[in-house]
Amino acid sequence: MKNFPALEIWLAHRVSYGETDAMGVVYYAEYLHYFERGRSEFIRELGGMSYGLMEEKGIALPVREAQCRYRRPARYDERIYIRTGLQEWGRASMTFVYEIYDERKEALLAEGMTLHACVDVANGKPVRLPSWVQGLFEKKQE
């Protein structure tokens, strides 16, 4: 991605046998698991809070849309990198973008995005993003 967000994090991941399919490569749905691993790392490391704790504080971020483009296959036992960036804050949503790279961080294997609603855990209704959530990450951008 030409303009990957400045607020980003990289996470290494080893491809397991269970993530592959009969074509000998990583099954396409597994990339959404990779995105989630990257997103969790992003929230924990850059936000300073586990996503689980965020849910305990009453805010959930369910996925409203997910998209992935597959460039090159990843294979068993490969060490890949998951790059995660926070692209956009909406009034009641946020958008993450992702890139999956090979071990040398050179070849782009896949890229995608997820759009998340902000929801009140107590009643499941959409709510405006609380300022404390946005605040977690803004510190990092300064």
Added chain:
Amino acid sequence: MKNFPALEIWLAHRVSYGETDAMGVVYYAEYLHYFERGRSEFIRELGGMSYGLMEEKGIALPVREAQCRYRRPARYDERIYIRTGLQEWGRASMTFVYEIYDERKEALLAEGMTLHACVDVANGKPVRLPSWVQGLFEKKQE
């Protein structure tokens, strides 16, 4: 299994691509998913109650032990059968057994068991199996 329990149920299942691995066959952990599908069908059809409703009534049956023997591989797009039987009631546990067959119900592909504790959902503690749970299935055995 020579003495498969009389209280049993068969469930057909189509092997998806996502269940296979790079060896071209169903990945070994997927068989525990098959067992769970069979178990859910057993509880719903023979017990007359979804396992989800059982949890709402306050009783969960978390797995304490699982075991599987793999005889022959299953492949993409195969239609297999999951045979599930209720083998034993403990004071605070129950044991299910399983067999996985090919489309003709002839070749045994895998067999296994799961041992479940009976737990009070409210506090997570083990409890004696309520008589209403056992009652659900005993009607069927008469």
Added chain:
Amino acid sequence: MKNFPALEIWLAHRVSYGETDAMGVVYYAEYLHYFERGRSEFIRELGGMSYGLMEEKGIALPVREAQCRYRRPARYDERIYIRTGLQEWGRASMTFVYEIYDERKEALLAEGMTLHACVDVANGKPVRLPSWVQGLFEKKQE
């Protein structure tokens, strides 16, 4: 979808416990598994050929892009419907679209698409879609 393709198929699917996550609903990556189940059914039933046999004949259809919009959550033990349609033939690609419905086929739970390249299994290179592949489905459209 207002204009769902005429060449379509519906597949029933029971949500398993293993497909849910800690939020109590179906995990977002599972929808790509559902799409694949629908696509396999489409190829087998409307094309008259298993996708596995297509691969044996030398043609693979790896996913180049996948997208999903999540409308309402699906839950454990729900019986859902996977609607699959063939939306477009490219010179060397094809596009499927999907809708996931609740048991009554009324509430739309999710919708999405997958774009597939046409690849020669022997060397992994993209090739023009063979006329026999397109022919499998055109019979059905007449």
Added chain:
Amino acid sequence: MKNFPALEIWLAHRVSYGETDAMGVVYYAEYLHYFERGRSEFIRELGGMSYGLMEEKGIALPVREAQCRYRRPARYDERIYIRTGLQEWGRASMTFVYEIYDERKEALLAEGMTLHACVDVANGKPVRLPSWVQGLFEKKQE
């Protein structure tokens, strides 16, 4: 396990949201994925060879039996440890044992085993374990 094999390795793993289920804990089949991650690490680090390379050299180690006992649940975002040991060499098989621990390596969450046949990739038939396979690990035991 009182007598865990001396030839062992520990692997850290972060529990993802996709590994949890509606009970809020890691789904029981995921532990077989953990075992596989541990086993792959064992072969790569102690054997000095990726399991994938072993398959390229003509030897596969399909699982013939798997077993797991579940002690305490693991939860989203927990950092757990997968301990893997090589317990036994058979004439044409090998047995791995596993323990899953919490972040402090104190609480035992689960334990299990997998029994593997040794198979000739070319024809899928069981074969005696080649001495080079055993040799990979024996160096480490001296």
